[in-house]
Amino acid sequence: MSTLPEADNFIEEFIVEDLKNGKHDGRILTRFPPEPNGYLHIGHAKAITINFEIAKKFGGSSNLRMDDTNPSTEETHFVSSIEDDIKWLGYEWAGETLYTSNYFGELYELALQLIDKGLAFVDDSTAAEIAEQKGDIDRPGINSPFRDRPATENRDLFERMKGGEFADGSKVLRAKIDMTHPNLLLRDPVLYRIKHETHHRTGDEWCIYPLYDFAHGQSDSIEHITHSLCSLEFRHHRDLYNWIIEALGIFPSRQIEFARMNVDYLITSKRRLKLLVDQGLVAGWDDPRLGTIAGMRRRGYPAAAIRNFCLRTGVTKRDNQQEFDFLEHNVREVLNVSADRYMAVLDPVKLVITNYPEGQSESLSSDNNPEDASRGQREIPFGREIWVEREDYRKEPQNRKYYRLAPEKDVRLKSAYIIHVDGHEEDADGTVTQINATYYPDSKSGEDTSEIKAKGTIHWVSVGQGIDVAVREYDKLFTDPTPMDHEGRDFLEFINPNSVTTITAKGEPGLADVVADEALQFLRKGYYTLDKDSTKEKVIFNSTCGLKSSWKG
């Protein structure tokens, strides 16, 4: 027996305990069971991470199972987007993608067994009647008038339900448990309903479909899932999950619930996500402002950053609200070492180096990534006229705590020369139209003999050779970190009207050759990535996130 890994959270403690007891011969198999009716989001990423990482840690594996028991809402195209997202996140499921609909036949047989054991019955009550029979939190339910039908009659009726004899809603199959049970889910829950609808995989083969409680758990058993990890809201379902396992004597998968993760400014409600997309409030399911996997990917978040974030936020049973800052911290951590640096001026103003010979230009080299020498260097054209950031200039001479451009200040141009600011020209409104400076020829980067100390370094782009690039700057989609948590107010009231702004920036020539999915940093500004809308004629970048700044000016 090899030594067991140490448990890092309560789920792993349960697993270690099961392993020590020799349960399932030490085999570990988890599963991720999405319903193919929408796109995956950060909350799913958390569940995926937990299921796949825990299995991996204990030498097991994980299944991917589409929980497709409701033909009215599920579509095939969601299946492939879900598969793509999981693969992109960096996880590999065991074997083929599985489907609950693969088990419709077995599930039907199990239902028959339950009927034969006298533990399920066909009910002719309407949905409203069943709801009424159910009672509520402090009122016990009452038995259905059809509850005592003999098993043979139930079997006959159920077979005819399958045969298509009855109309939608006219009959259901219910478990026979206890109509006074404090857990309302055990008050004779509905197991099967009639739906004459075409299923995305089984077509018109079936007109009865199992409900979640008679599909999910049993699929776990069929696949011999050892640990079925799900979120807290399924706690009450566990009693039914176990009841069915016991009643049928099928493989005893163990359900363990953990608290779902909430992240500030990100919504994880499929319904509301769909609303934002349908109303055109965002540019689609992969809008970079959304917490969908596809959106975060388009935004430029590395998969490793999302994985780290999910891993580091832990696994507990408490409600939790993660700060957006921590998500971005994980993004920056990965990008700092993986993103090549470029210079781009987002709000350009021209700077003229008056003592640099007119018509002259030179090529300067710069590190692609100061964190990784193996990334090499690149050449950047330099000349008499350059673009600099408007916010890097102050009209008035500034105090010594200010390191950037202002009259009489010495500032280094990244990978180029130190310049001395002489002044500026402005229009009638007082807007600066040009900055004038002189450079120190002996201060060239790498061979500086000037002995001038310039505290500040700024980025720049040659006017002659710089290219225009479109940049989409993103802000939070909502003005409130928890837009859903306001009693009596709709989350749409908190939509930030200025969450995206597109600007035209000046970028160094190399930016024309950037490829999709490449992470880059615009020096001193932030991380960016090429958008899918980008073309050779019009280069478009998405802002991933800004750089941290300790400057308080």
Place this chain on the structure above:
RNA sequence: AGACCCAUGGUGUAAUUGGCAACACAACAGUUUUUGGUACUGUCAUUCAAGGUUCGAGUCCUUGUGGGUCUACCA
């Protein structure tokens, strides 16, 4: 109201299962720096409340308080 779940700093997680409350993010103050980035250093909680058990309690017991979940032929 009933059942079930939860409670440690601004946020999130730890605490050898009863032995001087740790780590990360954020914030603040510095050092280094050709990115006001990165890296590095320092500061920031007597663990919801009140009792109890014990030499000793964040960990155990009791009673409160606060929060969450559940009354779909959705998953």
